Amino acid sequence: MSPLHFLLLGTLLFGIGLVGVIARRNLFVVYMSIELMLSAVNLLLATFSRIRGDEGGAVLSLLLIAVIAAEAAIFLAMIIALFRAKRSIDAHDFTQLSQEHNA
Amino acid sequence: MSESIIFYVLALFLIGGASGMITARRTIFSAASFMLAMIALAGMFALLNQSFLFLAQLLVAVGAIITLSMLVIVSVNISERYIPKEPHLGRDLLLGVVIAAPIVALIITALRTHFAASFAPIPDTFGTLASIGATLFASWVLPFELISLLLLAALIGAVVISRKGERS
Amino acid sequence: MSLALLILLPFGSSLLLGMLYLFTSLRSERLYALIGVGAPLLISLIALWLGYGQLQGAESLHVSLFTWLSIDALRIEFALSFDHLSAVMMAFVSVIGTLIHLFAVGYMRGDAGFGKFFAYFNFFMGAMALLVLADNPIILFIGWELVGLASYLLIGFYHRESANVTAANKAFIANRVGDFGFIMALVLLFGAVGEGGFSFSAIEAQIYSVDHALLSLIGVLLFVGAMGKSAQIPLYVWLPDAMAGPTPVSALIHAATMVTAGVYMVARFDFLYVLIPAVGLFIAVIGILSALLSALIATMQSDIKKILAYSTMSQLGYMFVAVGLGAYGAGIFHVFTHAFFKALLFMGVGAVIIALHHEQNIFKMGGLRRFMPLVFYPMLIATLALSGVAPFAGFFSKDAILAAAVASEYPLFGVLGLVVAFLTAYYMMRLLLLVFVAPAKHRHTSLHVSPYLSLPLLPLALGSAVAGFWGMGGAYGGGDALTHFLSLSDYAHHLTHKSEYLLALLSNLIAFAGFALAYRRFASGAREPQPTALFERWILERFYVDALYHALLVVPLRRISLWCERIVDDRFVDGTLGLFSGGYRTLATHFSTLQNGNVRHYALYFLSGVSLLSLLLLWRL
Amino acid sequence: MSTAALIVTLGSVVLAALLALMMIPVLVWLERRIAGLIQDRVGPNRTNIMGFRLGGVIQSFADVIKLVFKEEYYPGHIQTGRALYILAPAITFSAALLAFMTIPFADTLHVSGEALRIQALPVDYGILWYLAIGALGIIGVLFGGWLSHNKYALLGTQRAGSMGLSYELPLGLAVVSMLLTYNTIDFNAMVAWQTQTVLGFLPAWGVVVQPLAFILFSVALFAETNRAPFNVVEGESEIVSGHMTEFSAMKFALYFMGEYIAMNSAAAVIITMFFGGYQLPYLSSAELIESFGTFSLALMVITPLIIYAFIRWMRRNNDVRSTLSHDGGRRFEARVLTIVLLIKLVVLELIFAYFAFAQPSALQTQIAVAVVQIAVFIVKLMLFNIFFIVVRWTLPRFRFDQVQRLGWYYLLPLGLLNIFITAIVIVGVGS
Known part of the structure; x- marks a missing residue:
């Protein structure tokens, strides 16, 4: 079990998160996929920290966990707001960025 | 040896949880799978001698974030009929895999060909x-x-x- | 420093008033009036003090505040000067301005825009001071434009009625035509003499080196500017319409001060005009035509303010005759005296209008002498002065002009001037009789006139009576004091004393003839005229000049514009652009299906790109 | 891993499992009996095995058997997600059980230079583990309640989730102030810190040093464990049984047991952090080892007195006083128990005598001290469990909004204030 295993695992997790963001319409799953990608990065950070024997990476990873928590708070608040607005958590229902739907 | 076994078991849970999360049609199963993955990730941290990260992961990622997500589902009462149907889920997932594969492949190739490292010796207090x-x-x-x-x-x-x- | 104060005080108080009006809820008329009248009062004190210094033979003042523009050879100082001409102008502008401000306090009482009005009014005072004190044509032009702006703002003061806004626009646009001429003249002048400095004294020093033809062109173009500002043919059409503004505005701007700016400017450029007498003749012709035309129109008008407006234009015509013939001193003299009695007339009319609740038709008035003697008698004095009855102020100035005209190479001007004098006497007496003497047509039994409205009339009445003595000609025992004080490049005319007396007698007789005619026709009241004769209809319709302008300028322009809009714009310009924009639109429609507002899809595009790049890198690796 | 370490670890795990699992029937029994006591009635005391009632504890075992053998029934409307539906109670149960695992039951043994912790999970981040794992219990509640497809369950779940979140904060804040005080996250070190004295005579227990933190911590734990007066999650009179409404048989039992284990864990954490843990007041482990002979002598005197009193009490109360009862088994049970207790007394006296008069080895003394400390721990644990139960049956239930208001408006600011004061005091003392 070499460091490479951890790194490959982290990369794979990141890829899975990517697929989730692209393929899913359920806002909750999209949100969790984003969290998953962040966590994959976290795993990589922890691994690098362990490889170098440097705790800076672990600290960074710790800070990243805090960022994940902040992201969760905002994303969930947004989901609540969006759900209240349209009674839906389908990403396809939220297309306010395009002009024709604004009218 | 035992560490290897633990690693592979955890990796199985991790990949399985992550895949389950993006394939499950019901949000609640996604959340459950995600929880599984997060716990397995905590285990990975433990395996990397990052004992504090392990606890932080359990405390924040699992304890707080999953609970919060579930609480949002429950308290806003996003029941079955509000969940998008996603009729072409399989096709979409395939598309996603096709798009993500080169990116992952690139990173993996880079890691395999240009990265050779081993774990450094660390003090007992590490992590x-x-x-x-x-x-x-x-x-x-x-x-x-x-x-x-x-x-x-x-x-x-x-x-x-x-x-x-x-x-x- | 005191010169700068003359500029800064009114502008500063205008800014203060504007700020107070815009940003505070303060609506105390007392405060606004205090500031609004205080500033002109201060500057008139300063101006009088400085003018007294000039009268005692002090050096003319020059002050350069800062260099405004410095581009290669173009070097414009923001400089002010205070010489004899400025002193005279400044003195009467500020004094009469102060009185009219005082009058406006009474006139505008209760108006929601009280503070705004005084902000504009003080702004006008500042602009006028800038115009009069300018040391070079550029600064003069700035003042020139600013008084135009103030005039525009004040004409359109009651902007809720579209007619007033139209009138304001008309004034502004007519002035722009004149300003175009002015600016062209300045450009040419600068091209000719600019490198050696551009202050009036510098220009005067170099003027002899300029080609005569060019100089004539400059003179004509400058006069075009004056036409616009001073309402001469053919740019006079705005002045009658400008009466839409509040009456104090008409009194201050459209009678006493701003409209004389053209005369002042020509007098300021006297050194230029003496070199080109042909252009002077042209000016005189325009002036006398304007005087005649407007006097004719005034005889048939029924709107009390319009009569005065046409009268103003007619008197301005006199002034231009004077300056055109080279009698600059006489011209400025008439400007000076005219300011007093015309301001007085307008203020009296304003008092009448206020008393009758904004009734302006003279045929609906009458019998007001009983109610407002404090208005009637000053107005009587002003009428006599305007009609040139000795020994009131107008007599001396008008006589000076007529004498200059008679003594010049073209005595026809004198004859026509006398005709105008007759008409003037006629329409002024008609006005006075119909308003004050003829039987009343209204049902008011008691009319109250505020002291604010009547008291400022008294000093002006005094001025109208005695102001002429300052410039009294030699024939009457005076010494042309004003003319000598101004020391402009007057052409010296020689008329024997006897012929002067004869001329004076003639003009007085003519004035009384006018009075008599008016008395005969209107003393016992009259109905609104129903024109029968062709000539009368012409006059009533103001010689169809407005219609002519409409037919000659507006209609063809509109036709051309429509043609441009339909053919050039639609077919050529839009067609070419449409080709491009249509292409873009087609492309955009196709691309916009990609931009469907779904953020996930945007992520998809982005990731597809990354994916392709990754593939490329993998292949290269 | 040495043999001693293996033995100690295995022993600790067994002990923890026993303390967690075997405590459940006892707690259920205690709950019912104390409820009966408070409501002026007897409580369950009839069930017996050959006349043995053990004061009614047997009733609890009967309940367990009933729950185990009950038919597995799934509500018909739960079509999908049955696996997770079954898993949900297990999550709650195992989270509660795991949270208990870092509680130290006795002081660290030092065997041949090796420090052996008497903890099921011998780690030094005990309190963090408790917070991390304890918070997972709520997830099982959320899953189970959501998958029940039931209005009452949904309401209960909403309440559970928001309660969990709101009271996690004062809990964490109280813990932070204690961490500032103890300067450690290790339970053992915390217990060691509490063997000091303050003001010369008071044991430096957490409750003495940080009374406000104790109040915050225990109130928050009452809420976290859904105990009255904060049991709005179940709120029988309002929402049937909350998230447990659609659960039956063993699935329900897991939730049920999970709650008791959580309560037990809470009691254990409270005594570890605020009541000196396994330590006797005034007697640190080192002092106890040093003077264990004297201590044994004292025990030799006290134990017979206690057992005598207990036997008298038992015989008096276990006798048939009423003519209505024809149950001769009671007298038989009392007689048997008396004999058992007397044998136990003799054995104990012998052991104490050995330690008092013979010369035991250092290891023996250490083990004996550990046993004493475990006993002390259990006694404290029981006392605190009884406290939990008494509170439940004494106070009425809060309304849900009142609970939330209490958490956010009072406990949270108080917790912050407490941290503030603690920090100031520590800086002041430290400098």
Whole structure:
């Protein structure tokens, strides 16, 4: 079990998160996929920290966990707001960025 | 040897949980799978001698975030009929895999061909709360403070965004 | 420093008033009036003090505040000067301005825009001071434009009625035509003499080196500017319409001060005009035509303010005759005296209008002498002065002009001037009789006139009576004091004393003839005229000049514009652009299906790109 | 891993499992009996095995058997997600059980230079583990309640989730102030810190040093464990049984047991952090080892007195006083128990005598001290469990909004205030 295993695992997790963001319409799953990608990065950070024997990476990873928590708070608040607005958590229902739907 | 076995078991849970999360049609199963993955990830941290990260992962990622997500599902009462149907889920997932594969492949190739490292010898205290704390407050004070600011902003933002009424 | 104060005080108080009006809820008329009248009062004190210094033979003042523009050879100082001409102008502008401000306090009482009005009014005072004190044509032009702006703002003061806004626009646009001429003249002048400095004294020093033809062109173009500002043919059409503004505005701007700016400017450029007598003749012709035409129109008008407006234009015609013939002193003299009695007339009319609740038709008035003697008698004095009855102020100035005209190479001007004098006497007496003497047509039994409205008339009445003595000609025992004080490049005319007396007698007789005619026709009241004769209809319709302008300028322009809009714009310009924009639109329609507002899809595009790049890198690796 | 370490670890795990699992029937029994006591009635005391009632504990075992053998029934409307539906109670149960695992039952043994912790999970981040794992219990509640497809369950779940979140904060804040005080996250070190004295005579227990933190911590734990007066999650009179409404048989039992284990864990954490843990007041481990002979002598005197009193009490109360009862088994049970207790007394006296008069080895003394400390721990644990139960049956239930208001408006600011004061005091003392 070499460091490479951890790194490959982290990369794979990141890829899975990517697929989730692209393929899913359920806002909750999209949100969790984003969290998953962040966590994959976290795993990589922890691994690098362990490889170098440097705790800076672990600290960074710790800070990243805090960022994940902040992201969760905002994303969930947004989901609540969006759900209240349209009674839906389908990403396809939220297309306010395009002009024709604004009218 | 035993570590290898633990690694592979955890990796199985991790990949399985992650895949289950993006394939499950019901949000609740996604959340359950995600929880599984997060717990397995905590295990990975433990395996990397990052005992504090292990606890932080359990405490924050599992304890707080999953609970919060579930609470949102429950308290906003996003029941079955509000969940998108996603009739072409299989096709979409395939498309996603096709798009993500080259990216992952590139990183993996890069890692395999240009990265050769082994674990450095580490002291016993590596990754413990005291050690991480010392590092954190010795050379990472500014990021730490900034993160606290970020959390405060997120806190206020979450309150403002999810507040009822007043906004038209 | 005191010169700068003359500029800064009114502008500063205008700014203060504007701020107070815009940003505070303060609506105390007392405060606004205090500031609004205080500033002109201060500057008139300063101006009188400085003018007294000039009268005692002090050096003319020059002050350069800062260099405004410095581009290669173009070097424009923001400089002010205070010489004899400025002193005279400044003195009467500020004094009469102060009185009219005082009058306006009474006139505008209760108006919602009280503070705004005084902000504009003080702004006008500042602009006028800038115009009069300018040391070079550029600064003069700035003042020139600013008084135009103030005039525009004040004509359109009651902007809720579209007619007033139209009138304001008309004034502004007519002035722009004149300003175009002015600016062209300045450009040419600068091209000719600019490198050696551009202050009036510098220009005067170099003027002899300029080609005569060019100089004539400059003179004509400058006069075009004066036409616009001073309402001469053919740019006079705005002045009658400008009566839409509040009456104090008409009194201050459209009678006493701003409209004389053209005369002042020509007098300021006297050194230029003496070199080109042909252009002077042209000016005189325009002036006498304007005087005649407007006097004719005035005889048939029924709107009390319009009569005065046409009268103003007619008197301005006199002034241009004077300056055109080279009698600059006489011209400025008439400007000076005219300011007093015309301001007085307008203020009296304003008092009448206020008393009759904004009734302006003279045929609906009458019998007011009983109610407002404090208005009637000053107005009587002003009428006599305007009609040139000795020994009131107008007599001396008008006589000076007529004498200059008679003594010049073209005595026809004198004859026509006398005709105008007759008409003037006629329409002024008609006005006075119909308003004050003829039987009343209204049902008011008691009319109250505020002291604010009547008291400022008294000093002006005094001025109208005695102001002429300052410039009294030699024939009457005076010594042309004003003319000598101004020391402009007057052409010296020689008329024997006897012929002067004869001329004076003639003009007085003519004036009384006019009075008599008016008395015969209107003393016992009259109905609104129903024109029968062709000539009368012409006059009533103001010689169809407005219609002519409409037919000659507006209609063809509109036709051309329509043609441009339909053919050039639609077919050529839009067609070419449409080709491009249509292409873009087609492309955009196709691309916009990609931009469907779904953020996930945007992420998909982005990731597809990354994916392709990754593939490329993998292949290269 | 040495043999001693293996033995100690295995022993600790067994002990923890026993303390967690075997405590459940006892707690259920205690709950019912104390409820009966408070409501002026007897409580369950009839069930017996050959006349043995053990004061009614047997009733609890009967209940367990009933729950185990009950038919597995699934509500018909739960079509999908049955696996997770079954898993949900297990999550809650195992989270509660795991949270208990870092509680130290006795002081660290030092065997041949090796420090052996008497903890099921011998780690030094005990309190963090408790917070991290304890918070997972709520997830099982959320899953189970959501998958029940039931209005009452949904309401209960909403309440559970928001309660969990609101009271996690005062809990964490109280813990932070204690961490500041103890300067450690290790339970053992915390217990060691509490062997000091303050003001010369008071044991430096957490409750003495930080009374406010104790109040905050225990109130928050009452809420976290859904105990009255904060049991709005179940709120029988309002929402049937909350998230447990659609659960039956063993699935229900897991939730049920999970709650008791959580309560037990809470009691254990409270005594570890605020009541000196396994330590006797005034007697640190080192002092106890040093003077264990004297201590044994004292025990030799006290134990017979206690057992005598207990036997008298038992015989008096276990006798048939009423003519209505024809149950001769009671007298038989009392007689048998008396004999058992007397044998136990003799054995104990012998052991104490050995330690008092013979010369035991250092290891023996250490083990004996550990046993004493375990006993002390259990006694404290029981006392605190009884406290939990008494509170439940004494106070009425809060309304849900009142609970939330209490958490956010009072406990949270108080917790922050407490941290503030603690920090100031520590800086002041430290400098």
